[in-house]
Amino acid sequence: MNTAALNRFEKSAKIFRPIKKFLGPTGFGLLVALILELIIFTSLSPYFLNSTNFSNIGRAMVIIGIGSIGATIVIISGGFDLSVGSVMAASGMLAAFVINQGQPNLVGVVLALMLGCAIGLLNGFVIGYLRINPLIATLAMLSIVRGLAYIISGGDAVVVSNSSFLAIGTDSLFGIPLTVWIFVTLFLSVGFLMPRTHFGRYVYAIGSNSRAARLAGIFVNRWTLVFYAFSGTTAALAGYVTVARTGQAEPSANIGAELDMITAVILGGTSLSGGKGRLFGTFLAIVVLAILANGLILIGVPSYWQLPVKGCVLMGAIIWGELHNASRDKS
Amino acid sequence: MTEHSILRTANLSKSFGSVSVLSSIDFHVDPNESLGLIGDNGAGKSTLVKIIAGVYAPSGGEIFFNGKPVTFRNPQDARAAGIEIIYQDLALCNELDAASNIFLGRESTKNLGIARWLDRNGMMQEARAALAELGADIVPDQLVGSMSGGQRQLVSVARALQFAPKLLLMDEPTAALSNTKIHLLLNLVKNLQKKGISVVFISHRFTDLVAVCDRIVAMREGKISAEIKPADTKPSDLMSIMQTALSGEEVV
Numbered sequence: 001m002n003t004a005a006l007n008r009f010e011k012s013a014k015i016f017r018p019i020k021k022f023l024g025p026t027g028f029g030l031l032v033a034l035i036l037e038l039i040i041f042t043s044l045s046p047y048f049l050n051s052t053n054f055s056n057i058g059r060a061m062v063i064i065g066i067g068s069i070g071a072t073i074v075i076i077s078g079g080f081d082l083s084v085g086s087v088m089a090a091s092g093m094l095a096a097f098v099i100n101q102g103q104p105n106l107v108g109v110v111l112a113l114m115l116g117c118a119i120g121l122l123n124g125f126v127i128g129y130l131r132i133n134p135l136i137a138t139l140a141m142l143s144i145v146r147g148l149a150y151i152i153s154g155g156d157a158v159v160v161s162n163s164s165f166l167a168i169g170t171d172s173l174f175g176i177p178l179t180v181w182i183f184v185t186l187f188l189s190v191g192f193l194m195p196r197t198h199f200g201r202y203v204y205a206i207g208s209n210s211r212a213a214r215l216a217g218i219f220v221n222r223w224t225l226v227f228y229a230f231s232g233t234t235a236a237l238a239g240y241v242t243v244a245r246t247g248q249a250e251p252s253a254n255i256g257a258e259l260d261m262i263t264a265v266i267l268g269g270t271s272l273s274g275g276k277g278r279l280f281g282t283f284l285a286i287v288v289l290a291i292l293a294n295g296l297i298l299i300g301v302p303s304y305w306q307l308p309v310k311g312c313v314l315m316g317a318i319i320w321g322e323l324h325n326a327s328r329d330k331s
Numbered sequence: 332m333t334e335h336s337i338l339r340t341a342n343l344s345k346s347f348g349s350v351s352v353l354s355s356i357d358f359h360v361d362p363n364e365s366l367g368l369i370g371d372n373g374a375g376k377s378t379l380v381k382i383i384a385g386v387y388a389p390s391g392g393e394i395f396f397n398g399k400p401v402t403f404r405n406p407q408d409a410r411a412a413g414i415e416i417i418y419q420d421l422a423l424c425n426e427l428d429a430a431s432n433i434f435l436g437r438e439s440t441k442n443l444g445i446a447r448w449l450d451r452n453g454m455m456q457e458a459r460a461a462l463a464e465l466g467a468d469i470v471p472d473q474l475v476g477s478m479s480g481g482q483r484q485l486v487s488v489a490r491a492l493q494f495a496p497k498l499l500l501m502d503e504p505t506a507a508l509s510n511t512k513i514h515l516l517l518n519l520v521k522n523l524q525k526k527g528i529s530v531v532f533i534s535h536r537f538t539d540l541v542a543v544c545d546r547i548v549a550m551r552e553g554k555i556s557a558e559i560k561p562a563d564t565k566p567s568d569l570m571s572i573m574q575t576a577l578s579g580e581e582v583v
Contacts, residue, residue: 196448198438201427205435208426215386215422216436217407275426 023280026269029320030284037288041295048298051175058180059169059245061290063088064260065183065283067238069190070120070231071261072282074134078207078274079224081231082138083123085257086145088239089250091116093149095165095240096158096249105165112240113233119145120232121225128224142258149251157250160243169244179241186234191279203227208275263310264289267317289313335398337362337498337529338383338414343392345378352378353553356392360498360529365520367540368533370550371577376533377419379550380500383531384416385409397497407436413497417504421487425476430458432475433490461489465519481512488519492528499523500531505539517543537573549577 020028041048067084074081091112099108119141126137160166171178194200202223205213214220238257243249267285270277292313296306336359343356353375360366368376381387383394385403394401396412403409406416423432434454440447458471467485469478475486484504491499501520505513513536520530520543534540540547541561549557559572 195451197446198449201431201438201449204426205424205431208424209422212422212424213435215406215418217405217410218436275424 023284024269024278026317027278027281027284029317030268030281030288033288034284034291037291037295041291041298045295045298048295053294053298055172055175055177055180057290057294059177060294061286062177062179062183063238063242063245063254064257064264064289065238065286066186066241067235067257068261068264068282068286069187069279070234071258072265072268072270072277072279073190073203074227074231075262075265075270075272076207076274076277077203077224077227078210079127079227080134080138080262081120081123081228081235082135082258083119083141083145084231084235084238084261085254085259086142086149087116087119087232087235088242088254088257089149089252090119090145090152090239091236092239092243092253093152093158093249093251096160096243097152099160099162099165100158105162105168108165109237109240113236116232116234116236116239117229118232120229120235123232124225124228127228128221146251146255149253153249153251155251157248159248161247165244166247169241169246179245182237182241186237187279187283191283194279199223199226204275206274260289263314267314335362336360336395337364337397339395340379340383341393341395343379343382343394344390345375345382345387346390351553353382353389356553356555358548358555360531362529363524363527364546365524365530365532365544367544367547368531368550369535369537369540369547369573369577370556373552374550374577375553376550377502380416380502380531380533383409383498384414384500386416410437410494410496413495414500415491415494415496415498416500417487417491417502419502419504419506421483423475423483423487426474428472428474429462429469429478429486429489430455430471432486433458433461433471433493435490437494457493458489461493462486465489465492480507481509481515484508484512484516492523496528498529498531500533502533503535504532505534505536513539537570541569547573549573551577 019031023031047053067088071081071084094115095108095112098111099105123138123141126132127134168178173181194203202213202218205216205218206220206223210220239254242253264285265277265282266272267289268278268281268283270281289310292309293306296309297303301309339359340356343353343358344351345353356379358379368379370376378387382389385406385408388404394403396414401412403412424435427435431454439450439453439457441450441453455471462469462471462485465485465488467482467489469482469485475483478486484507504516508516517539520532523530532540532544544561546558546560548555556577557572557575559569561569564572
């Protein structure tokens with residue numbers, strides 16, 4: 001589609017203007033994609049539109065969803081965190097290990113979150129204080145922490161039988177899976193806090209111009225610690241939920257999860273150069289990607305085709321964004 | 332130098348590694364004074380004001396502010412003492428709006444139960460008032476990235492004035508402005524003086540300095556090479572004194 005056609009399409013869609021204004025151009029595009037998905041998959045598969053399937057979609061999306069909250073924060077702040085997939089595996093492993101030792105569920109989750117937070121702090125220290133490029137620092141951490149997951153378990157999967165723990169991954173409340181409640185609550189709380197706290201404002205300020213932020217008296221290094229610690233903590237929670245859902249902690253779990261999160265963050269309109277982006281965009285992207293993955297399976301597309309489709313969606317989204325920017329700059 | 336200099340440096344020096352950038356700088360700014368700082372690239376003007384603003388730590392010497400010795404560990408310390416600086420590149424966050432930039436690092440908060448929350452409405456209103464006072468045609472929720480050079484400059488001025496500074500440092504504020512905008516800025520500096528704010532004004536443009544400054548200090552190779560008061564100097568002598576001070580050679 002060329003920009004003229006794009007403009008015509010936009011003019012014809014005047015009634016959507018208030019929605020568009022609220023969602024922004026990227027969010028509006030995602031909403032359109034979401035509606036198209038619902039229409040296409042409903043018409044192509046009799047199994048798509050029912051509550052069981054939607055519970056499945058929900059359970060599938062929360063793991064990447066929870067982690068992508070932290071990923072969004074780090075990327076808006078101008079950083080990058082490749083270690084989250086490994087953090088998920090190691091934290092989940094630690095939780096499984098501790099619970100199997102007979103410790104209460106709460107101890108398991110607290111220790112898992114502390115591990116994720118500690119790894120995040122270490123990332124933040126290396127990036128903020130030692131001035132190592134975030135891609136390299138977190139790539140190294142990816143290997144280190146993945147190794148840690150193997151070391152904790154001796155290379156084997158750890159099966160968890162504690163029923164109260166597994167209930168977190170399988171129970172529902174008012175017909176909606178518990179894990180979806182956790183994800184949505186976390187997402188709404190962070191989304192509510194972002195515009196109202198120093199944390200939220202400095203994420204954008206540091207991502208926009210870290211030198212200006214430092215000169216304005218913001219302790220950029222300390223906030224870098226906070227952002228990566230936050231990312232590590234949400235990744236740890238995602239790892240914990242993974243184990244609760246599958247009933248076992250595998251050292252090889254969640255390989256490549258960081259790429260799924262980054263896909264969602266970029267698809268959601270966050271700029272890789274920092275300073276720009278919205279948590280709600282990431283949320284919509286997570287939903288769009290989860291429905292896409294589920295729908296492709298239901299209509300019988302072989303699973304190998306999912307990766308290229310996901311890649312094309314990402315590529316399409318970026319081109320869409322560029323075209324939109326180009327048409328706006330001209331007008 | 333008067334007994335009551337608002338700012339004074341004694342034997343101030345700065346080296347980056349083995350390179351000496353400033354040596355034995357004895358410099359002062361008097362209350363209500365508008366001081367011009369002139370010199371070639373690399374003369375050390377920017378380094379001097381950045382030390383005063385807490386960006387760099389001096390390698391040696393002392394700084395007195397309001398007669399008391401001070402050590403600024405960071406820009407936050409200098410701002411708390413009442414020293415503001417407008418950087419050459421303005422140091423604004425393009426992705427934030429004008430109000431967020433004006434209050435950056437010093438956000439107003441309100442206590443609501445368990446935590447301190449940003450007072451977004453309060454900051455928006457104060458920013459609107461501050462921009463209006465400068466005669467700026469800027470709405471406080473406009474993104475700085477979408478503004479013209481002159482508007483951006485006004486946002487950085489509003490930020491510097493928001494917390495009632497005693498000393499304002501301006502690093503090449505006219506460099507990115509058109510001639511009409513420069514005129515407005517020079518008027519602004521005169522107004523600041525009336526409000527009792529001392530100004531240090533770095534510029535390459537000697538005529539700008541003569542227009543607004545009570546005193547002009549020239550720097551060369553990390554040292555102060557001349558000091559003149561335009562009011563006490565014959566206009567015909569100004570240029571030659573300056574050229575001697577800047578080049579280190581006698582002008583015949």
